[in-house]
Amino acid sequence: MCDTCGCNITPSNREFAYKPVNGTTAVAVLKNLLARNDDQAIHNRQHFDQHRLLAINLMSSPGSGKTALLEATIDALRNEYRIGVIEGDLETENDAERIRAKGAPAHQITTGSACHLDAHMMHDALHQFPLAGLDILFIENVGNLVCPASFDLGQHRNVILLSVTEGDDKPAKYPVMFRAADLVLLTKSDLLPLLDDFSPARAEANLRNLASTVPVMQLAARKALGLQPWLDWLRSELARQRARVGRGETVQPRMQPDAVHLHEAAT
Amino acid sequence: MHELSLCQSLIDQVQQIALTHGAQSVGLVTLKVGPLSGVEPSLMQHAYPFASAGTLAAKSTLVIELAPLKVRCESCGTETEAEPSWLVCAACGSCHTQLVSGDEMMLMSVELITAEGTNHV
Numbered sequence: 001m002c003d004t005c006g007c008n009i010t011p012s013n014r015e016f017a018y019k020p021v022n023g024t025t026a027v028a029v030l031k032n033l034l035a036r037n038d039d040q041a042i043h044n045r046q047h048f049d050q051h052r053l054l055a056i057n058l059m060s061s062p063g064s065g066k067t068a069l070l071e072a073t074i075d076a077l078r079n080e081y082r083i084g085v086i087e088g089d090l091e092t093e094n095d096a097e098r099i100r101a102k103g104a105p106a107h108q109i110t111t112g113s114a115c116h117l118d119a120h121m122m123h124d125a126l127h128q129f130p131l132a133g134l135d136i137l138f139i140e141n142v143g144n145l146v147c148p149a150s151f152d153l154g155q156h157r158n159v160i161l162l163s164v165t166e167g168d169d170k171p172a173k174y175p176v177m178f179r180a181a182d183l184v185l186l187t188k189s190d191l192l193p194l195l196d197d198f199s200p201a202r203a204e205a206n207l208r209n210l211a212s213t214v215p216v217m218q219l220a221a222r223k224a225l226g227l228q229p230w231l232d233w234l235r236s237e238l239a240r241q242r243a244r245v246g247r248g249e250t251v252q253p254r255m256q257p258d259a260v261h262l263h264e265a266a267t
Numbered sequence: 268m269h270e271l272s273l274c275q276s277l278i279d280q281v282q283q284i285a286l287t288h289g290a291q292s293v294g295l296v297t298l299k300v301g302p303l304s305g306v307e308p309s310l311m312q313h314a315y316p317f318a319s320a321g322t323l324a325a326k327s328t329l330v331i332e333l334a335p336l337k338v339r340c341e342s343c344g345t346e347t348e349a350e351p352s353w354l355v356c357a358a359c360g361s362c363h364t365q366l367v368s369g370d371e372m373m374l375m376s377v378e379l380i381t382a383e384g385t386n387h388v
């Protein structure tokens with residue numbers, strides 16, 4: 001039975017499903033407008049779970065240090081995990097080349113003029129990017145604090161970067177994005193002594209006002225400062241992901257708290 | 268956000284429903300949209316005629332119901348109204364709240380027009 005061809009209409013529910021009144025019928029639907037994207041995202045997540053990897057979606061404004069964070073992370077975890085990166089940008093292969101220069105496999109999605117990645121672009125990329133052997137897959141989304149928040153790609157966790165040069169009221173200005181965070185990283189923290197207008201405490205308070213209780217960490221990727229809590233978070237998230245896969249479960253990021261889909265882990 | 272592409276996926280869903288029920292055309296299409304959905308209702312209204320042109324929904328009317336923004340407090344259990352950048356409990360000030368309404372972008376219902384009532388188009 002499905003809800004596309006009408007085979008779910010039975011004699012007992014027909015009157016609810018189809019009731020012509022003077023030729024007009026109101027049909028209740030209750031379907032999310034992003035249903036097609038979300039169905040594809042569930043499929044992508046199954047791919048990730050089959051490979052027992054942890055998929056993390058990095059989102060932020062342009063220039064907040066997503067690629068620098070990945071470079072530092074690849075260096076720090078070189079002997080521990082195999083890391084792969086899918087990069088999203090409007091144009092150029094620059095970010096993928098920076099990742100490859102660190103010795104990690106990378107695939108660049110160029111979106112043309114699209115300002116976010118969606119689950120279908122991600123699926124196309126997965127067909128060109130081998131996942132076998134990876135422990136952690138990072139998806140570096142297009143730098144944008146608006147649109148990427150609404151599109152599930154199949155990732156397990158959302159990490160949002162806020163660089164200290166941007167302003168500590170960003171969570172208040174972009175609530176849809178910051179509500180989606182499973183972890184917030186305040187980046188370029190080595191610049192804090194030079195900036196008199198960014199307060200990490202105020203940034204965190206603005207985040208808490210969104211009813212978000214997720215961890216907030218400060219780090220400076222290019223100076224390799226404060227990386228330890230971030231690396232520990234990754235280690236524990238990967239351990240949790242492996243345990244979930246072992247139980248045949250999966251998890252979605254915080255942006256879809258009510259729609260956790262469980263599925264049988266493929267063997 | 269992406270109101271035109273959202274409209275296109277909405278129209279795909281509406282078309283599918285109309286075809287499933289053998290309808291000739293579509294009257295009212297009702298959405299429910301919350302302030303934290305990322306969807307801007309006025310942009311959705313502007314995009315709708317472009318997305319629906321040439322489909323069974325070409326002459327349909329888009330109705331957007333605005334969902335209220337409400338949170339339920341995990342600390343004191345109260346349900347209160349909230350603002351997009353202020354989702355803490357209005358009763359006790361706790362930030363341990365769950366959104367109970369306000370992030371939906373949902374196709375609620377579709378009014379189908381069948382052969383007997385073509386004057387309703």
